[in-house]
Amino acid sequence: METPKQFSPETILPIVVECLREVLLQKKLPIPDPIEETRLIGSKSVLDSLGLVTLVVDIEQRVEQEYGCYVPLTDERAMSQTHSPFRSPLTLADYLSRLLIESVTL
Numbered sequence: 001m002e003t004p005k006q007f008s009p010e011t012i013l014p015i016v017v018e019c020l021r022e023v024l025l026q027k028k029l030p031i032p033d034p035i036e037e038t039r040l041i042g043s044k045s046v047l048d049s050l051g052l053v054t055l056v057v058d059i060e061q062r063v064e065q066e067y068g069c070y071v072p073l074t075d076e077r078a079m080s081q082t083h084s085p086f087r088s089p090l091t092l093a094d095y096l097s098r099l100l101i102e103s104v105t106l
Contacts, residue, residue, distance in 0.1 A: 012093040041084060
């Protein structure tokens with residue numbers, strides 16, 4: 001199992017960005033620059049609801065492959081936050097980093 005230090009947002013962000021890039025390419029959508037600040041939800045989102053679901057599933061699978069642990073991104077905790085972790089790849093990487101650290105410290 002990885003150590004919490006290896007689950008920093010900076011370490012997780014490339015996974016989120018790569019998965020987003022793949023979803024955008026599959027949907028034949030342009031890659032925004034900077035991609036790390038791309039809106040994932042809301043009126044200016046680059047993804048529709050199906051695209052967001054695809055992104056979340058891809059990220060969960062990639063994290064499980066790379067780190068050997070499954071961390072669900074769409075639980076009640078994520079949905080009940082004042083500021084959604086799905087605003088951008090940066091906020092999603094930060095949220096996922098916290099979940100991964102919690103999963104190894106439990």
